[in-house]
Amino acid sequence: MAERKNQPRPGGGPRGRGVEKPKDAVGTFKRLILYFKDYYVTIIISLICVAVASLANVASNYFLKPIINEAIMPFIGKQNPDLTKLASILITMVFIYAAGTIASYFQSRLLGDMAANIQEKIRVQVFDHMQTLPLKYYDTHSIGDMMSRYTNDIGTLRQMLSQALPQLLSSVITFVGVFFTMIMLSWKLMIIVIILLIFTAFILRIITKHSVSFFIKQQRITGDVNGYIQEMIDGQKVIKVFNHEKTAINDFDDLNADLTHSAASAQILGGVMWPFTGNIAYLQYAIIAMIGAGMVIDGTMDVGTIGSFLQYSRSVSQPLNMITMQASTILNALAGAERIFALLDEPEEIDEGTVTLVNVCYNEKGEPEETEERTEMWGWKEHLDDGTVKIIPLKGDVRFDHVTFSYEEGHPVLNDISLYAKPGQKIAFVGSTGAGKTTITNLINRFYDVQEGKITYDGFDVKDIKKDDLRHSLSMVLQDTHLFTGTVMDNIRYGRLDATDDECIEAAKLANAHFFISHLPEGYQTMITGDGDNLSQGQRQLLAIARAAVADPPVLILDEATSSIDTRTERLIELGMDSLMHGRTVFVIAHRLSTVRNSNAIMVLEHGTIIERGDHDSLLADKGRYYQLYTGMFELS
Ligand SMILES: Nc1ncnc2c1ncn2[C@@H]1O[C@H](COP(=O)(O)OP(=O)(O)O)[C@@H](O)[C@H]1O
């Protein structure tokens, strides 16, 4: 999977579609068959329909022989010819045609339904599985690549199931049927047909060899052009800011000229190829007709046979072409299926945690007990070896014990980090961009797992806590806020789905978002579109904070959450948050040192190492990096 990312495919544009070879076609097909489990009856009926339709098609040409030999020839030049024979043959033909048509209808109907259902099933499976993948997967796979699972691969697969496979079967049956009927009609003429077919195939091979490279080039450049357009649409603002419109147009012109050239070459060759094959077919026809006519004159063949034979000779190569075409669709689809299965085989986020988060209340003895009610008090439920459970109140005590971590092996991002945050403390991280601040928070909620050392939460290793519950007990305001399509209210409620409207508004007030929301055209019912394009960066951050506030968590992580908010508003938010977070643990990452001043402990991070720690006053007294930052002697980059 990972190596796909390295394929040059600018801007995630559509992949050039030549014939792709699946790595393990048989294995993939076997796995695909598992999806047919509920459709055996459908498939058997469809196969019968395919066979009936193909044979009806083959049979219909055969009737030319009895029509000419038995219903026309005997009556040539006769007065009052007896037309009953002709009528009965024609009626039989009508029935056969009708049977063929009905069979094709049912086949395409049944297989179409089946393919759509299987497509739905796979799409749901892929989407569900994607939700379970660790973030690491998303780091190493581009959005375009993942999207193409849905847009290309699943679509091609459906096409294969509903069209290519039945057509392949039909072509094979038709070919075999036509072939043997022709031998039956005249094996001598058939030998000539076979020689002509081989000759045609040989010439076609030469032509295709040359044209294929142009087609592949055309597809590749089409991909480049599309990718370029997509990139230019995405980056329109930047292009305008830097006055790069001219360059963009020139680059596009170059690409376009390339495309035109290769498209023209491909078209010209294509234009030669089709008339050529058409003409060869006519030539073939004429040769057979001539030889056949000679045989009729000799008396070694009757007129009906040659009539029928000629009819077949025109259609014998068609199923062959179809077979090659369907085979390439099937190979493409299998390659796509392989990618889908590879995604489905990606290991899920591991969750071996058994400690869960529960609501608690306190009994008369003052001991915590699990309860179904929403008591605003939480506890960890630990299953002990002796089968009993132990409830420990949730406090929000987070400790790092010699933690070392790297996203990619060999490039450590955090080195030997040890720190503790006692319940109710506010811990701040400051340091240059890329120092590892966000990474620390990513480890607390197990977006990633540490390689060395351990992180404990209220004494439990975070690996022993059920992931959902761990994340439930933490609220994060991420550095890059993401809003979903929906109303402002929906977006706040995303923090806790059972929050009432009043609770959401209350949270918005705490986050100081209420004021601007009230001034939106439809207040809390204003629709947010395209990740909040209709809001300012600061307003989006306010909403993200409100979302965290409504979750009402014991531990809150704010990652540069107020970087785009003016200092006065930030101060107000801070007051609101302080009252909300009273007695709870807060991790803040902030650029503005004024924001972190009142923290219990400030960690100064540099290249993944804590170089200084302490509260504001002691750090100032140390006259180290923090002092330099604070007095403006050292600027944060
Ligand atoms: N998902 C990731 N994959 C690989 N490297 C990453 C990833 N996220 C961050 N990094 C790298 O880790 C280092 C620390 O990043 P980060 O914790 O985001 O810094 P900060 O938040 O202090 O600006 C940087 O060098 C960054 O390039």
Ligand SMILES: [Mg+2]
């Ligand atoms: Mg960061």
